[in-house]
Amino acid sequence: MLDESRTNSTIIAAYRQRTATSEALASRARQVLPSGIVHDSRQLNPYPVYVNRAEGAHKWDVDGNEYVDYYGGHGALLLGHNDPRVVEAVHRQLNLGTHYAACHELELRWAELVQQLVPCAERVRFTSSGTEANLMALRLARAYTGKSVLVRFKGHFHGWQDHVAFGCDDHFDGSPTPGVLPGIAENVLIAPPNDLMATLALLASRDDIAAVILEPTGASFGWSPMSRDFLAALREATAERGIVLIFDEVVTGFRVSPGGAQAHYGITPDLTSLAKILAGGLPGGAVVGRKDILDLLDFEQAQQSGREKIQHQGTFNANPVSAAAGIACLEIIADGEACAIATAQAQHLQSILNRVFADEGVPWAAFGEHSAVYFFTNPSGVDIDPMGFDASSLAPEVLRTGGKHPGAGKFRLALMLNGVDISGRPGGSTSCKHSDEDLEHTAQAVRKAVVMLKEEGELHYA
Numbered sequence: 147m148l149d150e151s152r153t154n155s156t157i158i159a160a161y162r163q164r165t166a167t168s169e170a171l172a173s174r175a176r177q178v179l180p181s182g183i184v185h186d187s188r189q190l191n192p193y194p195v196y197v198n199r200a201e202g203a204h205k206w207d208v209d210g211n212e213y214v215d216y217y218g219g220h221g222a223l224l225l226g227h228n229d230p231r232v233v234e235a236v237h238r239q240l241n242l243g244t245h246y247a248a249c250h251e252l253e254l255r256w257a258e259l260v261q262q263l264v265p266c267a268e269r270v271r272f273t274s275s276g277t278e279a280n281l282m283a284l285r286l287a288r289a290y291t292g293k294s295v296l297v298r299f300k301g302h303f304h305g306w307q308d309h310v311a312f313g314c315d316d317h318f319d320g321s322p323t324p325g326v327l328p329g330i331a332e333n334v335l336i337a338p339p340n341d342l343m344a345t346l347a348l349l350a351s352r353d354d355i356a357a358v359i360l361e362p363t364g365a366s367f368g369w370s371p372m373s374r375d376f377l378a379a380l381r382e383a384t385a386e387r388g389i390v391l392i393f394d395e396v397v398t399g400f401r402v403s404p405g406g407a408q409a410h411y412g413i414t415p416d417l418t419s420l421a422k423i424l425a426g427g428l429p430g431g432a433v434v435g436r437k438d439i440l441d442l443l444d445f446e447q448a449q450q451s452g453r454e455k456i457q458h459q460g461t462f463n464a465n466p467v468s469a470a471a472g473i474a475c476l477e478i479i480a481d482g483e484a485c486a487i488a489t490a491q492a493q494h495l496q497s498i499l500n501r502v503f504a505d506e507g508v509p510w511a512a513f514g515e516h517s518a519v520y521f522f523t524n525p526s527g528v529d530i531d532p533m534g535f536d537a538s539s540l541a542p543e544v545l546r547t548g549g550k551h552p553g554a555g556k557f558r559l560a561l562m563l564n565g566v567d568i569s570g571r572p573g574g575s576t577s578c579k580h581s582d583e584d585l586e587h588t589a590q591a592v593r594k595a596v597v598m599l600k601e602e603g604e605l606h607y608a
């Protein structure tokens with residue numbers, strides 16, 4: 147793969163030339179880190195760049211190249227990089243200690259803020275990540291209902307733990323990925339997203355379902371959008387049957403609105419998992435929800451109800467530094483302005499990018515709800531008009547193929563050559579720090595990248 151990429155692509159050659167220090171680091175990294183990376187989504191051919199500085203909506207690599215950043219800390223940075231108020235709170239806390247192994251007032255303030263903002267959050271339990279929050283949400287639901295089966299939706303991502311490690315990018319038949327026990331997979335059913343009839347029929351077909359979990363705006367922050375009507379019907383059906391409804395708001399929490407997707411849609415789940423923005427750009431997560439369910443984590447309540455308490459430890463739960471960052475962040479976003487700006491900028495970016503695609507005669511489109519921006523790179527050549535693109539008119543399998551276009555990897559590299567960093571879907575999200583100038587720069591970068599792809603023969607539509 148790496149040697150192949152040394153061949154005749156001018157995009158790859160230019161990328162190598164511009165990022166020589168990153169290439170040297172990547173080659174060192176492959177001697178110690180599997181694939182040279184620490185998160186699967188950082189896999190990039192011929193190698194990813196190494197970043198050593200960030201500010202607002204921008205970041206710089208080790209060769210001094212500047213990028214408008216749409217990776218946004220995997221969605222965690224609604225306030226952009228290094229918001230001064232968050233940085234100040236972190237510095238203050240660093241001077242006071244990073245770990246007390248004791249209760250501290252920050253965890254209380256942090257939980258109170260979550261409780262005020264998120265409708266379902268009668269109680270809050272902090273974890274260290276979104277993966278852990280979902281793991282605890284599932285355990286709570288199973289313990290509360292005394293049932294075993296989890297219903298989840300094809301393509302929805304809930305972290306990398308065993309109960310949800312299949313059915314997102316592959317293993318759609320529900321078979322376990324390597325290392326996951328068949329017994330775990332047998333207790334997880336994968337439902338078709340947005341197919342209300344099939345989902346309701348599944349819920350009605352058995353009485354051993356403990357929980358339904360989903361990303362409330364659809365898989366991968368609306369990469370495959372999900373309708374409010376579907377959510378409402380699901381809420382009704384799960385309530386009728388005593389099934390615990392879990393919204394995975396690890397991305398949508400505090401981004402769709404200060405109260406997450408549940409506040410935006412006015413649909414309250416039983417449990418919610420949070421992370422990313424919750425901790426203001428530092429590690430942290432939480433499972434929040436109905437008191438009677440989280441009471442299973444409460445020593446006294448569990449005893450009073452005659453139920454066995456669920457154990458929960460975690461060295462870094464509500465770590466003071468994460469708590470300080472989280473409080474500063476949530477206090478800023480509470481009025482909704484940051485969400486509104488990020489959403490407006492994402493929607494504006496989509497429209498100027500679609501103008502670029504139309505001008506260039508390329509049947510690609512930018513789409514996404516709220517502050518998401520995705521590129522539909524149309525590998526199968528569906529007849530679309532970028533200016534009138536309606537994502538809901540395409541099946542999720544078609545819409546999600548952005549990364550499968552043979553030129554998608556080079557598109558990303560070409561964007562980097564022109565000072566823009568996006569994720570491999572391809573896509574990303576905006577922060578409230580993305581300025582109109584950043585968006586204009588991005589549109590120019592996309593135009594140049596499209597021209598470069600055409601010159602390499604990667605866009606056969608034109």
Ligand SMILES: Cc1ncc(COP(=O)(O)O)c(C=O)c1O
Nearest residue numbers: 275276277303304305396397421
């Ligand atoms: C919807 C969703 N759930 C859960 C997770 C896992 O969170 P974490 O990476 O904090 O473990 C992610 C991470 O991207 C996510 O997008």
